Amino acid sequence: MTTIRLTNSTTRKKEDFVPIDPGNVRMYVCGPTVYDRAHLGNARPVIVFDVLYRLLRHVYGPDHVTYVRNFTDVDDKINAEALRRQKAGASGTLEDLIHERTEETIAWYHADMDALGALRPSAEPRATEYIGQMVAMTAALIARGNAYEANGHVLFRVRSYAEYGRLSGRSVDDMIAGARVEVAPFKEDPMDFVLWKPSSGEEPGWPSPWGRGRPGWHIECSAMAQELLGESFDIHGGGLDLQFPHHENEIAQSACAHPHGDFAHYWLHNEMLQVEGKKMSKSLGNFFTVRDLLDRGVDGEVIRLVFLRTNYRRPMDWTEEAKREAIGHLITWNRLKRHHLSDDERLFTGAGADPAVVAALADDLNTHDALKIIYELASKVEVSGALEKDSSLALRLFESLALLGLSRLDPHHQARRIAIAKGFALAVELPKLQSKMEALRTSAQESKDFTAVDALKTALIAAGVEVRMSKAGVELVPGPDFDPAKLEALQ
RNA sequence: GGCGGGUUGGCGGAGAGGUUACGCAGCGGAUUGCAAAUCCGUGAAGACCGGUUCGAUUCCGGUACCCGCCUCCA
Numbered sequence: 001m002t003t004i005r006l007t008n009s010t011t012r013k014k015e016d017f018v019p020i021d022p023g024n025v026r027m028y029v030c031g032p033t034v035y036d037r038a039h040l041g042n043a044r045p046v047i048v049f050d051v052l053y054r055l056l057r058h059v060y061g062p063d064h065v066t067y068v069r070n071f072t073d074v075d076d077k078i079n080a081e082a083l084r085r086q087k088a089g090a091s092g093t094l095e096d097l098i099h100e101r102t103e104e105t106i107a108w109y110h111a112d113m114d115a116l117g118a119l120r121p122s123a124e125p126r127a128t129e130y131i132g133q134m135v136a137m138t139a140a141l142i143a144r145g146n147a148y149e150a151n152g153h154v155l156f157r158v159r160s161y162a163e164y165g166r167l168s169g170r171s172v173d174d175m176i177a178g179a180r181v182e183v184a185p186f187k188e189d190p191m192d193f194v195l196w197k198p199s200s201g202e203e204p205g206w207p208s209p210w211g212r213g214r215p216g217w218h219i220e221c222s223a224m225a226q227e228l229l230g231e232s233f234d235i236h237g238g239g240l241d242l243q244f245p246h247h248e249n250e251i252a253q254s255a256c257a258h259p260h261g262d263f264a265h266y267w268l269h270n271e272m273l274q275v276e277g278k279k280m281s282k283s284l285g286n287f288f289t290v291r292d293l294l295d296r297g298v299d300g301e302v303i304r305l306v307f308l309r310t311n312y313r314r315p316m317d318w319t320e321e322a323k324r325e326a327i328g329h330l331i332t333w334n335r336l337k338r339h340h341l342s343d344d345e346r347l348f349t350g351a352g353a354d355p356a357v358v359a360a361l362a363d364d365l366n367t368h369d370a371l372k373i374i375y376e377l378a379s380k381v382e383v384s385g386a387l388e389k390d391s392s393l394a395l396r397l398f399e400s401l402a403l404l405g406l407s408r409l410d411p412h413h414q415a416r417r418i419a420i421a422k423g424f425a426l427a428v429e430l431p432k433l434q435s436k437m438e439a440l441r442t443s444a445q446e447s448k449d450f451t452a453v454d455a456l457k458t459a460l461i462a463a464g465v466e467v468r469m470s471k472a473g474v475e476l477v478p479g480p481d482f483d484p485a486k487l488e489a490l491q
Numbered sequence: 492g493g494c495g496g497g498u499u500g501g502c503g504g505a506g507a508g509g510u511u512a513c514g515c516a517g518c519g520g521a522u523u524g525c526a527a528a529u530c531c532g533u534g535a536a537g538a539c540c541g542g543u544u545c546g547a548u549u550c551c552g553g554u555a556c557c558c559g560c561c562u563c564c565a
Binding site: 044175193245273453468 | 493526528561
């Protein structure tokens with residue numbers, strides 16, 4: 001069996017991955033707070049841990065991996081949006097409006113992440129469905145002396161957990177020395193964090209031994225991981241920005257509430273995303289969502305491929321250049337697929353992936369190296385010629401791509417969908433133009449007068465259509481800037 | 492201020508103490524009505540200063556610069 005090696009944030013070393021139970025490998029990843037569309041940075045952990053999920057399924061079997069990713073649907077940003085809608089005249093209670101907002105956001109999230117080729121996790125628990133477990137865990141922490149009630153809040157007593165700071169390599173004393181935050185006066189210690197806080201009438205709340213209130217942010221992951229994966233499980237993932245304080249606090253809560261468990265054995269953190277070399281932020285004006293890209297005709301697999309070029313532990317840069325290169329590769333693979341497979345609709349599962357690709361992924365998710373092997377494989381398929389359809393080499397190539405979550409291999413798919421949505425009957429009109437082009441070209445090749453052909457070609461290109469001519473014929477592919485209106489004159 | 496990470500050829504971006512990374516772009520050639528695609532070939536690197544070593548881009552130390560987190564932003 002393939003040995004997977006992963007860089008464990010706890011030890012800062014690459015370690016052999018040994019699951020607690022190979023029959024049920026368990027992974028928890030921090031999911032989104034559902035208050036708005038996912039931005040491009042949100043997509044990184046989704047893609048990174050989707051690759052890991054696929055690898056684990058490949059190695060241990062699809063039925064032997066449990067992947068939990070939560071939805072945080074208790075949050076002040078959600079409350080603020082619901083309150084804004086209510087004040088704007090929306091009907092329903094605040095709870096209704098909050099529910100409406102989170103349901104809407106979750107649907108968006110699913111649509112956007114599906115477009116990126118990410119598999120749905122085994123379970124996607126919502127924080128609001130586990131309030132009871134959070135209350136129980138909070139009560140247990142109080143009973144054990146790890147938490148205390150103060151001023152309507154319940155706070156975790158950081159000093160009661162000696163290991164606090166181990167994951168993120170910080171010492172409590174250093175942090176206090178360098179702290180720049182105002183400390184709530186009712187805290188015993190500046191580092192103590194909230195497990196439960198009171199809710200006002202304008203905020204969602206649940207009954208608890210400490211009055212009507214809502215959970216702090218960190219407790220939800222501890223409670224849901226415990227409920228769905230047990231006191232000890234294999235992998236916990238998330239963005240590097242969550243390492244402190246979120247993951248540190250999760251560990252403290254879980255370790256103290258379940259002293260016999262050891263929570264997550266391997267902690268994985270993905271580095272952050274940048275855009276053209278800069279942090280993505282609203283103030284820099286380079287902030288955009290996954291949906292923004294999709295709406296501009298950038299296919300989900302293009303986005304995915306750009307992400308896979310960079311190791312998950314390195315900062316990743318989204319650039320126009322990277323996007324262009326990714327499109328180029330997908331075009332190549334798409335051509336190979338059409339030339340080397342007997343059936344375009346054939347479904348690949350990744351089961352027959354090249355062992356070298358599996359080995360690259362098993363080496364701490366080296367997607368970049370996996371792609372290198374795929375480039376070489378593609379080159380071999382290219383040279384081998386198209387005579388033999390479904391050759392083992394070609395099948396291995398597409399199985400390998402499928403393992404990386406790349407299976408449609410059509411960078412224009414999204415643009416085409418948009419074109420269709422714009423009302424252009426693509427299926428009818430483009431083939432018509434294609435036949436016309438072919439006819440013109442055939443006669444031009446005899447007469448040696450190519451002016452008509454070139455005129456049509458120029459017009460097509462101006463309308464955002466890619467024109468590919470080969471001995472086999474003419475192919476018209478609408479690109480991202482495809483504008484059907486410009487084609488009307490040509491018919 | 493505290494903690495962590497990074498610095499590789501024109502650009503992106505890996506692995507390995509000694510042997511071609513790879514991709515994109517470039518250049519030369521083949522093919523092509525033109526173009527695209529494809530094929531063959533090709534140049535180019537390891538921030539700086541020391542140390543360990545027969546040998547370092549790869550290990551150790553220092554310097555400079557960059558970045559992230561410390562603020563319920565993935």
